[in-house]
Amino acid sequence: MTLQETILLDQMYHMNTFGSRTPVQFTHGKGSVLYDSEGRTYIDFLAGIAVNSLGYGHPKLTAAIKSQAERLLHCSNLFYIEAQAKLAKLLSQANKGGKVFFCNSGAEANEAAIKLARKYFYDRGAHKGEILTALNSFHGRTLAALAATGQEKYQKPFSPMPGGFKYLTYNDLNAAKESISDETAAIMIEVIQGEGGVIQGTEEYIRGLEALCREKGLLLIVDEVQTGMGRTGKLFAYEHYGIEPDIVTLAKGLGGGIPIGAVIARGAAADTFEPGSHGSTFGGNPLSCSAALAVTETITENGFLDKAAEKGRLLKDGLNKLKEEFAFVKEVRGCGLMLGMELDQGIQGKKVVGMALEKGFLINCAGQNTLRFVPPLIITEMEIQQLLSALQQIFQQISLS
Template identity: 65%
Template structure:
C-alpha cells in the first residue's frame, strides 16, 4: 500500500479520535531518523512523544525484545516472571522507591497511583480520599485520570466524572493550602507539565509541597509519565528538586516503545496493594519487562542521562538565541531534552510543525502555541544544529510574509 491508500483505509475504518493526522506513514527508523513509505528521511525531535528514548533500532533494545519474544511473550501474572522481578529491582535500586507495580499506559499507572493512595488511608481506617491536582495538567484519559486532569476541554464531553478531585492553579502553594482538609489523601503533579506546554514547577514550590505533605499527612504523587527515564537530564525529574515523593508513575520512555508503565512507591504506602486489590492481565509481561530492562540498563550504561543534560543545555541555549532574533518567540522552557518554545498567538505553531515536517523535521505543538521538542536521548549535537538552522530559515520565511 502507498501512503494515500493507507490514509484512505484509516479514514474509513479507524475511529477518528486523532482528527487529520500528519499525512506521513513511517516505514522504519534508525537512531534518530525515521523514513517514510517513499523513503524520505525525517530527523525526529518528538521521539513518539517522549517515548523512543533509545531512538530506533538500538541493538540492545532489539536484541532484548527478539530474545524474549522467541522464548516467551506472555504467561499471566498468576506466575512469577523473571524479567518483571528484575525490572522492578532495577527501578527500586535507582529511585526513592521500595516496590513497583507494572501496567500498560500512563493513564493506567496514574489510576493505580490514585487507588494506592486511597487504599493506604482506608486501610488505616481514615476517610482520606480527595486528590489535589493542578490546572493545565494532563494525567490521562480514563474517567478517573480525566477527573485528575486540570483541563476542562477534555472533561466536558464525559461528565459526570468520578468525584474527589480538586484542581488548583499550578505553582501556587497558597491555593493548595486553601483546599486541603482532613479528607485530602494526595497531591498529584507533573514537575514539568508536558501536554500543558512544557511548564516547569518552581523549585521552592515543590520543596514546600513536600513539607506540606509531611505536615498534613498527605501523599505526594509525582506523575513522571513524560518526565521520567532520563528525559529531563536526571533519571527522574523529582531528583532535580531534592525531594522524596511517596509515589511516582512512569510510562512513555520505560519500554522505549513497547507498552509498559509503572507505579513506584515507598513503604509503607506500597504495601497497601495487597492480594486482590489491584491487577492487570498484560501489565509487566515478560516481553514488556525485557524491553524495559534493556532501556533502563542502556540509559545507565551508555551515560545517556548526562548526555541528555549536556545536550539539553546546548539545545536550550540555541533556542534562546533564536528567541533573541525573533520577537514572536515568547519563552523557552524545560529541562534536558524536554524543551518548549512558546510562540506569540500571531504565529501558528501548527503551521510551523507542518512546514518543518515538509522539510524533514518532526516537532510538535502543544499547550498554548508551544513548540515541543522531546527527541530520542541519542540525538546528536549535529542534528540539533541542523534543526536550529531549519527553524531559523522557517522563522525568517514567516517573518517576511
C-alpha cells in the same frame, strides 16, 4: 500499502479519535532518523511523544525484544516472571527504595496511584479520598485519570466525572495550602507539565508541596509519565528538586516503544496493595519488562544521562539564541531533552510544525502555542544543529511574510 491506501482504510474503519493526521506513514527508523513510505527522511524531535527514548533500531533494545520474543511473549501474573522481578529491583534502586506495580500505559499507572492513595488511608480507618491535582495538568484519558486532569475541555463530554478531585493553580503554593481539607489524601503533580506546554514547577512550589504533604500527612504522587526515564537529564525529574515522592508513575519512555507503565511506591505506601487490590492481564509481562529492562540499563549506564543533559543544554542554548533574534518567540522552557518554545499568539505554532515537517524535522505543538522538543535521548549534536538552522530559516521566512 501506499500512504493514500492507508488513509482510505483508516477513514473507513478506524475511529476518528485523532482528527486529520499528518499525512505521513513511517516505515522504519535508524538512530533518530525516520523513513516514510514515500521515500522521505525525517530527524525526529518528537520520539512518538517522548516514548522512543533510545531512538530506532537500538542494538541492545532490539536484541532484548528479539530474544524474549523467541522464548516467551506473555505469561500470566499467576506465575513468577524473571524480567519483571529484575526490572522492579532496578526501578526501586533508582528511586532509592520502593515496590513496583506494572501496567500498560500512563493513564493506567495514574489510575493505580489514585487507587493506592485511597486504599492507604482506608487501611488506616481514615476515609480520605480527595486528590489535589493542578489546573493545566494531563494525567491520561481513562475516567479517573481524566478526572485528575485539570482541563475541562477534555472532561466535558464525558460527565459525570468520578468525584474526589480538586484543582490547584500550578505554581501557587498558597492555593495548595488553602485547598487541603480533612478529606485530602494526596497531591498529584507533574513537576514539568508536558501536554500543558512544558511549564516548569518552580523549586519553591514543588518543594513546598512536599513539605505540605509531610506536614499534613498526605501522600505526594509525582506523575513522571512524560518527564521520567531520563527525559529531563536525570532519571526522574523530581531529582532536580531534591524531593522524595511517596508514589511515582511512569510509562512512555520506560519501554522505549513497547507499551508499559509502572507505579513505584515507597515507605508504608509500598505495601498498600495486597492480593485482589489491583491487577492487569498484560501489566509486567515478559516482553514489555525485557524491553524496559534494556532501556533502563542503557540509560542508567555511566555517562548516558550526562550526555543527554549536555545535548539538552545545547538545544536550549540554540533555542534561546533564536528567541533573541525573533521577537515572536516569547519563552524557552524545560530542561534536558524536554524543551518548549512558546510563540506569540500571532504566529501559529501548528504552521511552524508543518514547515518543519516540510524540511524533514518532526516536532509538535503543546499547551498554549508552544513548540515541543522531546527527541530520542540519543539525538546527536549534529542533528540538533540541523534542527536549529532549519528553525532559523523557518522563522526568517515567517518574519518576512
